[in-house]
Amino acid sequence: MTTLESEVDLFAPENVADPFAVLDRLRELGPAVHLAQHDFWLLTRYDDVRRAAADWKTFSSAQGVALTPQFNEQLAGSVLATDPPEHDQLRAVLSEKLAPRGLAAIRAQVREYATRLVDELVARGHFDGVTDLAAVYPVNVVADLVGLPQEGRELLHPGADASFAAFGPWGPYVQQHLQILQSYHGWMAAMADRSRLAPGSWGEVVMAAVDDGQLTERAAHSTLGAYMTAGMDTTVNAIGALLQLFAEQPVVWETLKTDPALAGPAFEEILRLESPVQGFWRLTTADTEIDGIRVPAGSRVMLHWAAANRDPRHYPEPGTFDIRRNPLDHLSFGHGVHGCAGQALARLEAKTLIETLLARVERFELSGEVLRRGNPIVRGLQSLPLTAHR
Amino acid sequence: MVIEVDRDRCEGFGFCEQAAPSVFELDENGELHVLVSEVPSADEPAATTAIHLCPVAALHSN
Ligand code: HEM
Numbered sequence: 001m002t003t004l005e006s007e008v009d010l011f012a013p014e015n016v017a018d019p020f021a022v023l024d025r026l027r028e029l030g031p032a033v034h035l036a037q038h039d040f041w042l043l044t045r046y047d048d049v050r051r052a053a054a055d056w057k058t059f060s061s062a063q064g065v066a067l068t069p070q071f072n073e074q075l076a077g078s079v080l081a082t083d084p085p086e087h088d089q090l091r092a093v094l095s096e097k098l099a100p101r102g103l104a105a106i107r108a109q110v111r112e113y114a115t116r117l118v119d120e121l122v123a124r125g126h127f128d129g130v131t132d133l134a135a136v137y138p139v140n141v142v143a144d145l146v147g148l149p150q151e152g153r154e155l156l157h158p159g160a161d162a163s164f165a166a167f168g169p170w171g172p173y174v175q176q177h178l179q180i181l182q183s184y185h186g187w188m189a190a191m192a193d194r195s196r197l198a199p200g201s202w203g204e205v206v207m208a209a210v211d212d213g214q215l216t217e218r219a220a221h222s223t224l225g226a227y228m229t230a231g232m233d234t235t236v237n238a239i240g241a242l243l244q245l246f247a248e249q250p251v252v253w254e255t256l257k258t259d260p261a262l263a264g265p266a267f268e269e270i271l272r273l274e275s276p277v278q279g280f281w282r283l284t285t286a287d288t289e290i291d292g293i294r295v296p297a298g299s300r301v302m303l304h305w306a307a308a309n310r311d312p313r314h315y316p317e318p319g320t321f322d323i324r325r326n327p328l329d330h331l332s333f334g335h336g337v338h339g340c341a342g343q344a345l346a347r348l349e350a351k352t353l354i355e356t357l358l359a360r361v362e363r364f365e366l367s368g369e370v371l372r373r374g375n376p377i378v379r380g381l382q383s384l385p386l387t388a389h390r
Numbered sequence: 391m392v393i394e395v396d397r398d399r400c401e402g403f404g405f406c407e408q409a410a411p412s413v414f415e416l417d418e419n420g421e422l423h424v425l426v427s428e429v430p431s432a433d434e435p436a437a438t439t440a441i442h443l444c445p446v447a448a449l450h451s452n
């Protein structure tokens with residue numbers, strides 16, 4: 001058996017700005033490539049990434065799903081960083097609210113909030129698709145559900161963004177955002193004081209589970225953290241990418257205008273194409289083989305959702321946005337026991353927003369320069385100046 | 391083909407029902423029902439798609 005090695009730095013700024021060319025090359029190099037920079041194995045092909053995600057016994061999350069030991073220590077004991085059976089108990093507390101049957105209760109609330117926000121922005125005409133819409137809407141939806149006070153919410157999106165960056169190498173992006181990371185953690189710790197959480201909120205339910213002995217105090221904090229971090233930056237970036245698409249490819253918006261039922265498929269396709277979470281890591285618990293390549297026990301392995309989502313073995317013409325593709329099997333939400341617990345909420349938020357915009361906007365136009373953020377783990381925009389024509 | 395559902399994993403996403411409505415049904419409580427003890431061969435491709443689409447890998451067949 002062979003070993004494949006590459007010197008490419010996947011997290012160098014130019015590769016973060018445009019990851020897809022380098023990922024295409026690494027995907028063709030072989031099924032599992034050891035990256036000398038940062039010392040980990042990379043899986044890029046759809047079938048391999050999916051199989052590894054489903055095989056939690058060999059590809060364990062229990063030693064953390066970040067690259068570095070420093071950050072994995074912080075994740076320890078959270079839903080992301082445990083294996084069954086411990087994982088399942090934490091997940092059950094979340095899915096009680098986040099699974100489709102729990103979401104029925106909040107549909108009207110999400111629609112009402114989307115309507116209020118969109119009415120205001122459309123009346124203005126010019127706005128920033130990221131800072132005025134994408135970074136506001138999911139943050140407030142989740143913050144309202146968790147029952148967080150208004151004060152301090154402005155920390156949530158930058159804080160979640162910095163947290164995700166810390167899943168990757170301890171590089172310049174993380175270092176520039178350390179201060180934000182600290183204030184965010186400070187604020188989250190303060191929120192666990194339940195007198196600050198709104199009565200009847202999800203946050204209060206989580207803290208009540210501590211009183212019932214269902215959760216430890218630590219598990220409750222990490223559950224609240226899971227809502228806040230996992231539920232925000234990801235959705236913010238997905239919605240930002242969607243708005244960019246509407247402005248840059250007017251034909252997509254026209255198609256949706258004539259057939260609003262394509263709102264769901266449009267969201268799935270942008271998730272496949274952009275993969276807001278580019279990938280997370282696992283640790284192998286045994287020697288294993290990826291399509292003929294041996295990966296030893298104790299290896300850090302990155303499951304690269306973004307690379308898998310553009311594998312031409314699985315999706316023909318993978319770089320093209322095709323509104324009719326409806327790729328429900330994409331890996332942007334991961335797969336298997338850790339498959340995103342919030343995916344039904346993310347879909348509900350996106351679909352509601354698209355429908356709200358469809359009823360009010362004739363077409364979108366870019367009205368300034370599109371700026372991308374340099375976050376190595378979550379792919380998204382910093383600024384998207386838009387004009388919405390009525 | 392016989393379908394097995396891992397009840398601890400199924401969270402009612404309903405992709406299976408969309409892919410193979412003659413095999414899977416979610417009731418109003420979000421509880422999943424497998425409608426047939428053995429999947430008729432005509433429905434096997436749809437059932438296979440359903441298994442593939444489950445986001446949490448709760449479905450298996452033998
Ligand atoms: C478009 C938006 C979203 C994307 C792209 C996304 C992506 C992901 C991915 C890739 C994972 C898998 C992690 C792994 O395998 O290690 C995950 C897990 C998770 N997500 Fe999401 N997510 C989104 C929205 C949300 C929302 C809205 C929430 C909650 C409010 C949420 C909560 C979670 C939680 C709690 C987990 C951990 C599940 C577990 O480990 O069992 N996510 N997400």
Ligand code: SF4
Pocket residue numbers: 395399400401402403404405406407416422443444445446447448449
């Ligand atoms: S797709 Fe999976 S999680 Fe969803 S209802 Fe079917 S079995 Fe359950």
